[in-house]
Amino acid sequence: MRHKHQRARIGYFTTEGHPHTHTHPPQSEGGNRCEESEPRHPNNNQTAPRARTHSGGAPEASLPCKASRRRRGEERAGTSSTGGRNHRHTAVICERRRGMKGLMRTPKHVFLWDKKHISFLNGQMKWQKKIFLALIVICTVSLLLHHGGHFTWNMEAFRFGCSHQYPGSKPKHTNIVFLKTHKTASTTMQNILFRFAERNNLMVALPVQACGHQFCYPRSFSSHFVHLHTLRPNLITNHMRFNKTALQRLMPNDTLYITILREPASMFESLFTYYSRHCMSFRRVPNGSLEAFLAEPFRYYRPQEVESMYARNTLTFDLGGDKDHPSKDLAYAQNFVAEVEKVFSLVMISEYFDESLILLRHLLSWDLEDILYVKLNMRTESSKKRLSPGLPEKIRAWNSIDTYLYEYFNASFWLKLSDLGLDCVAKEVQLLRQVQERLMRSCFGGKMPLPRPAAEIKNKDLRPWQPSDKVDIVGYDLPVNISHEAQEHCLKYIMPEISYTRILLHSQSLRHRRSYQNRPPQKSHILQHHMRTTLPRHSQVRLSQPAPSVAQSPDSGTESKSNVKRSEGTTKLGL
Template sequence: SSFLTVAASVGRRMRMPAKIFLALIAVTLGSLLMHYGGRWRCAPCSHPAGGGKAKRTNVTFLKTHKTAGSTVQNILFRFAERNGLTVALPKQQCGHHFCYPNPFSANFVHPHTLPPNIVGNHLRFNAGELHRVVPADARYVTILREPAAMFESLFTYYSQHCQTFRRVPGGSLGAFLEQPLRYYRPQDKNSNYARNTLTHDLGGDKDRPAADAAYARAFTAQVERVFSLVMIAEHFDESLVLLRRLLSWDADDLVYVKLNMRTPASKRRLTPDLAGKVRAWNWIDAHLYDHFNGSLWRQLAALGSACVARELRLLRAAQERLLQSCFGGRRPLRSSAGKIRNKDLRPWQPSAQVGILGYDLPGNLSRPSSSRELCLKVVMPEIQYTKILLHSQSARYRHNHRH
């Protein structure tokens, strides 16, 4: 049956032997049927997102590092602009993030962007201070990435900005992982990029000793209580299915182009041995990822494979419409920053050793003004988009507060 197909897929992704996993499923189903006397039904797909329900407009996105968070942020920024919403933006002295890596404070928010509907720039989670700013009915969302792939990206991206990484001879990831405590200092500037970065971003203690398994379990449970959805970067479209249903948005609200990607030359291949060492060093992040990756697939299984397949078709049809409108039906070609004609579309480059790719729009396509705006914004890097939003929202604030 389709349910067993999804269940088997979940078991594989949770790295559980198929026979054991299916046996657990059978026991669980039996218990449910006994408890509900045969009245149990699968979660319906008959009331899809956007099917007449009002769209949720209050969303707090905890943008983690090197996890496809920039792509999610861009989706939220565009939704806010189209719907006349307010995006919380950092004060100018904080840059384009909320004075990260400091714990978030309401004082970090630019006064012209209060009260907000959307939060999407980097911050370190601080529930009490966020509650001072965001609406009570805001839905909290974040995204995680497989720790080995994420740490490889962090190590490369912040090689010139993190003191821990700068100590490593030749910038060797292997050398660092062989003896991480030889190079790592918790008090260093930007040490948050060198160990359990997801945990740090989510407000946890990145330096808990590995023997403290109870802390990892308690912290994971805390994250689960706060966040309505934890997306998984490796399963981005499937995560968007759940996001769409959580927020009752249309598929066209969730179109995207992958942003902030490195050049192939900036990436390193990880051996299984190195990947294992990364997970051991970032052990709380690994615990978080494994838990929420499993949670994602349990939620998808509850929807049913037919429902998920239909939702994915809707999302991908919307993506095709975007590609047709903005890129003439072709996949957008990534370019190095120096080759991008429009300066507003050139992504920030962290160092000479790391190349971040961006996009140029084809100049030979005729588009209505609304499509031109969408096409420009869908490929716009975070720093430029943040500045544009702050300018437009400040103008609106001054207009609304004229005496």
């Protein structure tokens, strides 16, 4: 049953084009008449002018509905008293109680919007949305096919993990010192930093040619060891012996310090095998027996030898500490650990490399793409020695400061993971490994890569350095059937340290020369004078230290005995 006072809203436009609304007055029960509404003026309560009247009759809006229909029929037939004029500038609306809902009126036209019109327009909008979504899908698929299956993974995928930090919440941190320790998966971490620097157009501090690919290790780091073309760096990551004062002078004030540690027993076994031909403390041991060395370590160990740092407390030495401090002095170990903790914002743990990368990502506000990696500088299983029962305890006792260092930061490492949320970290680690598998399959023709001996790798730039004939360091070679774009994308992931350092130095030198040539003559002269005054003995470093020989270990920075004496005489240069 219809209600008496049912109202229908009518919207009309004035000659100024401003919309107004009003409501019909209630109709009587028998109100089957065509009445034109009487809109009120927006500024007062006066009634707006009614519809125009036709000659020879009353206003058309006041006619009954039947009379109105009859008059329109006469007009179409040309028999009406108005002479058959077609009054298109007016309209008569017979609004029934179950009729249309509204009326929009302009001075010349009146438009009716009923349910059919609205549903028709809604249907059109739905189809437009479907077409738009279909186009997006087609464009996305085409883009992925065009790029050969190489995806750019961003942190949107991490939303289900640690949801408290989203990409874009903070800018990426780019000023970083990574202290590259020995035999701790640090080469893989260095590769991550090299690729991050290239993607973000950052400057990486690299060694002068006289130092090889390391900062004249084992000497304490000095800014004089940095190549001129890589000054004002954002990152530094090649092997060095840590010198906080020199690094603080070189790097920006907001630089974050990061390093990585490894469990001392497994690390010492790796050091003993890797440097068996370079470290005299190891070469003296008959038959290269690790058991024999640990039975009488002072029989073979000489603290003053140039490479003795590989034979005892290597982590402590790399961090700038005293590797030969008496093990009974617990206070020294505690103070040293406290100093390391004060300087380094993150100490990664090699055994939990993926979890360390999640902490690194949150510390630096990086994306998933920034922490993808392929394992580098790995030994074959045949090159590894199993530790017999009792050996791990002897190794930890011999490397007591390293042991204290590792145990402390391993405990603090898990505290940081707990603060972030262990479930959150586990989800991100799972996602990291999934995306990493996709990356490796895309780089190696849909298959997981098989590490190869250096002799089987065709690309010379991808052959890892071999420390001796008793140790096999494996690498990778890209398949020939992948696209050129895929090769460029994947090549840097598997490039060894020495090759990458050389290529990076070449590209940064070209960048330096271009920027130097584009400077005005006056500024170039000032910069050149600044370089001469800040690095007065840089040329002396090149003359006093010959280039490393081919037999030199890339991780040790080994020099001949004569060169060692010369470097010891110029040690003040690095302080």
